[in-house]
Amino acid sequence: MRCLVLGGNGFIGTHLVRALKLAGVRPRVLDRAGSLRGEEQSGVEYLFGDFSDPSIVAEALIDVDVVAHLVSTTVPGSASADPISDISGNLIGSVKFLEQMRLSGVRRIVYLSSGGTVYGNTEEESLHEESATNPISSYGTVKLAVEKYLGVYGSQYGVRATILRVSNPYGPNSRHIGLQGVIPTFFSRLIEKQPIRIWGTGENIRDYIYISDLSNAILKAIEQDKPGVYNVGSGIGISIKEIIDIVSEVSSIRPEIEFLPDRPFDVKRVVLDVSKFSKTFDWAPTVELHEGCRMYWHWLNGPG
Template sequence: MTVLITGATGFVGQALLKELAQRDEEVIVVSGKPRIARSSPSMIWRTLPNYEAIDWLPLLDGVSTIYHLAWSSLPQSSNSDPVGDALDNIVGSLRLIEAANKKGGVRFVFTSSGGTVYGPLSTLPAPEIHRTRPTCAYGVSKLTVEKYLDFYHDLYGFNAVSLRISNPYGPGQSTGRNFGAIATFASLVLDDKPINIYGDGSVVRDYLYISDLVRAIVAAGSVQSQSRVINVGSGAGHSLNDVIDVIRSLTGRSIKVNYLPPRRFDVPISVLDVSRAEVELGWTPIVSFADGIEATLQALSGWSDKRA
């Protein structure tokens, strides 16, 4: 069995690669960045910096599953260049989808965004049938790729699933991109630096530990689910102030927080209903909020457990 993964050098991609390396599967990695030094030597690595020029069909020879993670923008920066976001991500994804459809016999797993495609929620937790109203270009592009996958399914029977993922976190997440509250806050606290929060800290998100997410992605690639859209999250909400409280409790440190004016695109609360994933993928999250934060802290330099 051969799988292909895009976006393998990102936080989720590296965790997925680690899991796939432990399985009896050939992995083709298509990335715009050089090979990760610690990646398995059995992996076939294709460094292709220009996604627009990729001839996908030869790369898909023998491939049975595609995990499409590659994405060039972030929610907070996408509104500054919606055209570039669309060209890079919608058009780039569509080229891969078109090639996979021509090849046939491929399971296509797309990592969408449960945190951005729904927009302001009227139902908590949000089921997959909830209205979609993205408030940033990132969410609009993710939703557009979902719609193209629906289009190819309806027209050609294309075998695809979009995973609407909440807010992943855990060891290995970058702390330098101002993306990922738990890893960023943990790093700042360990460096004795202040935390900047937009708003009063009451914004609630559904935080999902990375190992739980990887299990869901792999399950989606191997299980033929009936639904084309599936939420993947913890099913529980925690505020930014909750994150700080847990870090404070685990580290025993005094934490300086600067509360800044809120951002317009930040929805006040985002929590996902994951019952469909439980039924169709046989998946459920395992790692608790506090345990996940502790594991994230332990992976960062400067950590010491002050509770001992």
């Protein structure tokens, strides 16, 4: 099996490519930039260019069995600051890519959506795949729109899409420090001896997943052709304040806290019900949050 990984040099992509190789799946990477640590993995094909460019995409899709779409040209903050760029880069870019898939005869795709933003604010303790989707940010709205276009290409052209609504990943090689990713940003601020900034009161609740658990989940979705929409996360909610306590415990550093105003695009509570994915793909998260933070802190302070 050959898998084209869009965004294969990013945080999630590098871990997924490594997992694909170990599983005997042949990975091909299409990315706009080089690898995060300046290294290319052996046995991997690398192509460089934009995933919405028909010429490079046509080449990238040759002899491909399944696509893993990990690309996002924005994070929630930058998407809200410039929604037109978010729409152009992510929605239009993804539809262009789907059209090229249709022309190339590739009919399987695993798409990473956002479990943290597509549902919006809700009173539900735990969100399942049939929960209402009312995103309050451009980022979540565009992710949901891509999901809908995957449905269009499924009904009209037979594209089989496995949509993974992923919670907040963290772990080695985390990207977007300061822009996205509470855990990597907090640890980074500690290393830089800077105060930790909290938007709002710190009561917002999120679901966090360690990168090895996430890459294993994506691998299973690639290996097993089971289209549908699935939540992927830890299934456990924890507040920003509790994250600070864990970060402090793991690092043995009590950080200075700086509170900033609420951001209007931040959802108050997101905890994912992951039972559907767990049962369908025989998967479960294995890395508990404290342990994941310890491993990440050790990596941050290790050689290289």
